Amino acid sequence: MAAAAAIPDGDGHPLFSKISISGPALASIIERFASSPGDIDGLLFGHVTRLPPPDPRDDDGGHGSPNSSAGSAAAANSPLAATITGHLSLASRASFYDALGRLISPSLRNAASSSGHPAASLLGWFSGRRRSPLRPSMRERAVSISLFRTLDLLDTNAPPNRSLESLDLPHRPSIFLLLSSSTTGNQAVHTHEYRAFALRLRAGGGGGVLEPRSLDIVNVGPAFRAQYSSFSPVSALPWMPCQLRGPEEGEREMGIKRGGGESLNRLQELAREQHLLDSSTGGFGAESLERLVGPEATAYTSELEDLKAEFLNYEAEWNDRNENFSVEVCHVGYTEFKTRAGQLGGRESLIEADWNVPITSCCLACLL
Amino acid sequence: MEPPLSPLIVAQLNHLLAYSPLSVKVDQIWAGSRNARVSDRFTLSIPFCLDYVKCDVIYDALHPSVAPDVVFSSEDDDFDPLGDIASEGEARVSKSSLYDWNSKDPSRLMALVHELRDLYMHYQRRRVGELDDARLKFEMNTMLPREGIEVCLVSLPDRLEEVKFAVPLLDMDLNKLVPACTWRHQQKIYLQVIFPVSRSYSSAPAAPRVKLVSTSEVKTLFSIEDVKLPPWLDGMCMAEYLPAIEDNLKLQVVEAIASIGARRRFIEALAPLFGRPLEADPVLCRRATVLCASGAFTFLAHFSIPIQFPKQQPTLVMQSSQHFNSQGTPISSPPINDYPWSPRWDPPQMAERVFEFLADECLNFKKFCIDAIPQ
Numbered sequence: 001m002a003a004a005a006a007i008p009d010g011d012g013h014p015l016f017s018k019i020s021i022s023g024p025a026l027a028s029i030i031e032r033f034a035s036s037p038g039d040i041d042g043l044l045f046g047h048v049t050r051l052p053p054p055d056p057r058d059d060d061g062g063h064g065s066p067n068s069s070a071g072s073a074a075a076a077n078s079p080l081a082a083t084i085t086g087h088l089s090l091a092s093r094a095s096f097y098d099a100l101g102r103l104i105s106p107s108l109r110n111a112a113s114s115s116g117h118p119a120a121s122l123l124g125w126f127s128g129r130r131r132s133p134l135r136p137s138m139r140e141r142a143v144s145i146s147l148f149r150t151l152d153l154l155d156t157n158a159p160p161n162r163s164l165e166s167l168d169l170p171h172r173p174s175i176f177l178l179l180s181s182s183t184t185g186n187q188a189v190h191t192h193e194y195r196a197f198a199l200r201l202r203a204g205g206g207g208g209v210l211e212p213r214s215l216d217i218v219n220v221g222p223a224f225r226a227q228y229s230s231f232s233p234v235s236a237l238p239w240m241p242c243q244l245r246g247p248e249e250g251e252r253e254m255g256i257k258r259g260g261g262e263s264l265n266r267l268q269e270l271a272r273e274q275h276l277l278d279s280s281t282g283g284f285g286a287e288s289l290e291r292l293v294g295p296e297a298t299a300y301t302s303e304l305e306d307l308k309a310e311f312l313n314y315e316a317e318w319n320d321r322n323e324n325f326s327v328e329v330c331h332v333g334y335t336e337f338k339t340r341a342g343q344l345g346g347r348e349s350l351i352e353a354d355w356n357v358p359i360t361s362c363c364l365a366c367l368l
Numbered sequence: 369m370e371p372p373l374s375p376l377i378v379a380q381l382n383h384l385l386a387y388s389p390l391s392v393k394v395d396q397i398w399a400g401s402r403n404a405r406v407s408d409r410f411t412l413s414i415p416f417c418l419d420y421v422k423c424d425v426i427y428d429a430l431h432p433s434v435a436p437d438v439v440f441s442s443e444d445d446d447f448d449p450l451g452d453i454a455s456e457g458e459a460r461v462s463k464s465s466l467y468d469w470n471s472k473d474p475s476r477l478m479a480l481v482h483e484l485r486d487l488y489m490h491y492q493r494r495r496v497g498e499l500d501d502a503r504l505k506f507e508m509n510t511m512l513p514r515e516g517i518e519v520c521l522v523s524l525p526d527r528l529e530e531v532k533f534a535v536p537l538l539d540m541d542l543n544k545l546v547p548a549c550t551w552r553h554q555q556k557i558y559l560q561v562i563f564p565v566s567r568s569y570s571s572a573p574a575a576p577r578v579k580l581v582s583t584s585e586v587k588t589l590f591s592i593e594d595v596k597l598p599p600w601l602d603g604m605c606m607a608e609y610l611p612a613i614e615d616n617l618k619l620q621v622v623e624a625i626a627s628i629g630a631r632r633r634f635i636e637a638l639a640p641l642f643g644r645p646l647e648a649d650p651v652l653c654r655r656a657t658v659l660c661a662s663g664a665f666t667f668l669a670h671f672s673i674p675i676q677f678p679k680q681q682p683t684l685v686m687q688s689s690q691h692f693n694s695q696g697t698p699i700s701s702p703p704i705n706d707y708p709w710s711p712r713w714d715p716p717q718m719a720e721r722v723f724e725f726l727a728d729e730c731l732n733f734k735k736f737c738i739d740a741i742p743q
Contacts, residue, residue, distance in 0.1 A: 036402075037401055037402050037403070037430060038400070038401040038402070038428055038429065038430035038431070039400065039401070039428055039430075092431075093428060093430075093431055093434070094431070094434050099434070099435035099466040099467070099469045100450055100453065100454070100461060100464060100466050100467060101450045101454075102454075102461075129400060129426060130400045130401065130402070131398060131399075131400050131409070132400065132409065132424060132426055132439060133424060133439050135439055135440075135442060135445070136439075137426065137437040137438060137439040138437065138438050138439075138440070138447075138448065138449050138450050139437045139438075139450060140437070141448055141450070141451070142448075142450035142451060142454070145451065207448045207451035207452075207455065208448075208451070209445075209446070
């Protein structure tokens, strides 16, 4: 089961050798599940990419020309990776399948089209049930198989001549994400668990098996640290002499400088530095900086607290109003929050660093 | 503390427990929804092949009209009941208990459990049939036509596997043979045969482990542990082994049932001497209690009548009606097994000899009681 090559299933269809999910997508599914009163299910969307083929070995293709048909076959067999980027949580449970796990195609098509994702980006589905084992149930297995076999759903919007090299490779929805959660009796500890499965059809058309797979979370975990270490600490801000002095003293010095015949060059330089500083701070003036310390700080803090509360309300409102609550919606809200914080003299980095904005999907999305 | 089950679900579960011929057990009941006032999921143990198949039945309290879903244990990972139904075509699908589910019909859960058990039985047969073991293939072919036979594949640690057969023995209805019995479930005696799955072709296959297993009520009729099983000879197969043990067992069952009649006659013979028994076990006649008086001393005599009656004599315990220990419970004699007895006596003579023995023994017992009374 190593990620060495695509493993074709019973129908000769390549399986995904790597499944990843964006942090915001997973966070928003878990958030949706945690906030719903009962069990939930829904669809998973995303894209499929081809991983670079495994390194060729010396003894491979030693005879004949290396870049002929053998090479292209190797490319076609190189492993596929699926990335889940969004989801659609359905308003009513068990709306697109029946008790026997057979799909109700019209409801599925309606749901898929209402999600705003192209039908071709359907990667699979998810089910969240509280306090139950993290193994697929008999119906979940049947639904996964039915979903995999439903081809017409995918073909409706697909352009006729899609090439294998295009970004969205042709695939069938074969991913199943199972979530479970439980709480201790006093609600002190909440446990959220999830497990990803990939469907593998048995040869001869006799059903299929949901195999547990590891799920890579993009932007969370040690695998992503490389991006942080490649960060270079170069700032667009000019160098500022940092001297400790009282405000009056600073004012006086300014006055002396302005009035006292400082050279024109120095003044020009100062103006240029000021301009650079202004363009980098994006409206966050020195006076705002001053408000961060001293007696004014509490008032300023509560002002930002209010803004934060307002944003959370806004988010909750959207949550209620829109069943198909997704990252985009949240993102809009968060962007608005940021803009308004900026008008008040806030700064993105300030909010991220100093304000305890809860880590919801939107924040992760915006941090990316 | 979990809340009670939702009313629609409890009706279905009660129907299953009350009317199913299988003795299904409920292990655990719990709630799945947040801040739930009703529970909606439970674990069932369904008897299969002299063991239990455990599964979690998951309803949704918020949508009680939706058919339940079932999660099987991790050993039964491969079991795909809905896939099996679908592969048999539309006619089979429309006959499934999940098709057109009606949550208001209390018998639906029972139908589902029976259907799943049936599918599980076929699944296990298929698994055993796929094994590459010539002996097991032969046993399957010869034994499967037998009615009620069950077979399953058991995985052991170290990648070893065993195949377990549960063969119902004796083509007779025990519930009907015992007059006026009140057993709810069909009582059966099974032969459990466990074959190791042989991996190498060279070595001779090891003999299977055989054991008699019975349903719980049969144990009150006769003791299955006392039945001697014939040895399993080299190269033997089940079809050869079964007739010998079945004949032997049939004799013993007939004897055990005849013993009920002997016990009944013994209890009836007590009546002319002791008066009508205060209490007696009317079905299997294993127990009777009579009231005795010797002068002013009255006491109870408890008879425990063994399964091997009349070969073994009843055990007697005397219990005083007038003497109590410091805890306030009546003083009893130790069990008495060594009074005069012969299995060849007819019941009135047995009763008479017991009566004579008690008439003598009660004086000793009275003394024993007076000594035992705390001063």
